Amino acid sequence: MDPRSRPYRSVLYIPGSKPRALDKARSLPVDAIIFDLEDAVAAEEKDSARATLADALQQGGYGARVRIVRINGLDTAWGRQDAEAAAKMDCDAILAPKVSSPADLEALAEITADRPLWAMMETPRAMLNAAAIAAHPALQGMVMGTNDLAKDMQTRFRADRLPLLSGLGLCLLAAKAEGKVIVDGVYNAFKDDAGLEVECRQGRDMGFDGKTLIHPAQVDIANAAFAPSEDEIDLARRQIAAFEAAEAAGQGVAVVDGRIVENLHVVTAREILAKADAIAGISG
Numbered sequence: 001m002d003p004r005s006r007p008y009r010s011v012l013y014i015p016g017s018k019p020r021a022l023d024k025a026r027s028l029p030v031d032a033i034i035f036d037l038e039d040a041v042a043a044e045e046k047d048s049a050r051a052t053l054a055d056a057l058q059q060g061g062y063g064a065r066v067r068i069v070r071i072n073g074l075d076t077a078w079g080r081q082d083a084e085a086a087a088k089m090d091c092d093a094i095l096a097p098k099v100s101s102p103a104d105l106e107a108l109a110e111i112t113a114d115r116p117l118w119a120m121m122e123t124p125r126a127m128l129n130a131a132a133i134a135a136h137p138a139l140q141g142m143v144m145g146t147n148d149l150a151k152d153m154q155t156r157f158r159a160d161r162l163p164l165l166s167g168l169g170l171c172l173l174a175a176k177a178e179g180k181v182i183v184d185g186v187y188n189a190f191k192d193d194a195g196l197e198v199e200c201r202q203g204r205d206m207g208f209d210g211k212t213l214i215h216p217a218q219v220d221i222a223n224a225a226f227a228p229s230e231d232e233i234d235l236a237r238r239q240i241a242a243f244e245a246a247e248a249a250g251q252g253v254a255v256v257d258g259r260i261v262e263n264l265h266v267v268t269a270r271e272i273l274a275k276a277d278a279i280a281g282i283s284g
């Protein structure tokens with residue numbers, strides 16, 4: 001299946017070291033899960049987390065949720081063992097942290113062979129190399145790592161994310177140019193629903209496929225923000241009908257709600273309906 005035809009509205013990080021959270025995720029309405037061996041796992045738990053995670057994935061029960069395993073970097077004490085173990089796990093993709101160039105993906109692919117790869121985009125160099133990273137043939141998707149990016153850029157937190165926008169934009173352009181999935185970074189204040197909603201809306205407006213999350217309480221907000229709204233679905237249907245009627249009458253342009261509708265708008269309208277169908281398919 002084309003990875004871009006699946007919804008990625010909500011992508012929840014779960015520490016690979018926490019059996020209770022690993023179990024809870026089996027019943028959460030998330031589109032994808034990042035099973036984390038990196039930052040969410042303490043150094044002394046790295047080895048046991050690898051085994052705990054392999055067991056949980058082998059037990060299964062994650063349904064249609066896309067299962068992505070985030071390993072430690074190959075430049076750490078745990079990276080190589082993580083990569084070898086992840087290549088054997090029952091998962092859909094392996095996520096490499098702090099990717100800065102296609103060479104990082106190449107080094108991982110030598111260990112993980114034909115497993116699909118995702119890249120954490122979270123260093124200033126990754127922003128500058130985004131196009132080359134997105135073009136790597138093994139790469140399926142990008143995840144913005146806005147915490148690490150903010151750290152490396154020495155930015156201050158701003159609700160409008162102004163300091164991060166150039167990096168977010170570069171990665172979006174790169175992913176879209178290569179037809180790869182791209183999901184936005186996390187919102188750390190997991191009890192601040194209003195702030196999360198604002199950031200989800202910004203991410204959706206910018207073109208992200210969804211948002212990475214750290215807590216189950218964030219899931220419904222992301223699912224709603226990244227799904228087509230009833231109004232968008234209704235407009236898409238009316239645009240398609242109006243354009244087909246215009247075409248049948250020998251015209252190349254229709255007008256709906258006072259705005260022109262051309263072939264390119266119909267492409268967008270069909271994508272909206274396809275996404276709504278895909279969401280209904282996994283929710284129903």
Ligand SMILES: CC(C)(COP(=O)(O)OP(=O)(O)OC[C@H]1O[C@@H](n2cnc3c(N)ncnc32)[C@H](O)[C@@H]1OP(=O)(O)O)[C@@H](O)C(=O)NCCC(=O)NCCSC(=O)C[C@H](O)C(=O)O
Nearest residue numbers: 013014015020021024025039040145146147148214215216
């Ligand atoms: C943030 C947390 C530490 C909060 O944990 P906790 O205090 O246990 O929360 P609750 O008591 O409210 O939990 C209620 C129940 O929900 C389960 N739970 C909590 N978090 C998750 C989760 N992420 N996935 C699944 N289930 C979860 C608890 O087990 C409770 O269940 P139950 O007892 O059965 O009711 C915690 O949420 C947490 O650890 N979150 C993940 C943090 C994480 O993954 N961080 C790393 C990723 S972020 C990052 O690195 C981004 C990037 O690299 C960058 O640079 O930006």
Ligand SMILES: [Mg+2]
Nearest residue numbers: 122145147148
């Ligand atoms: Mg990070």
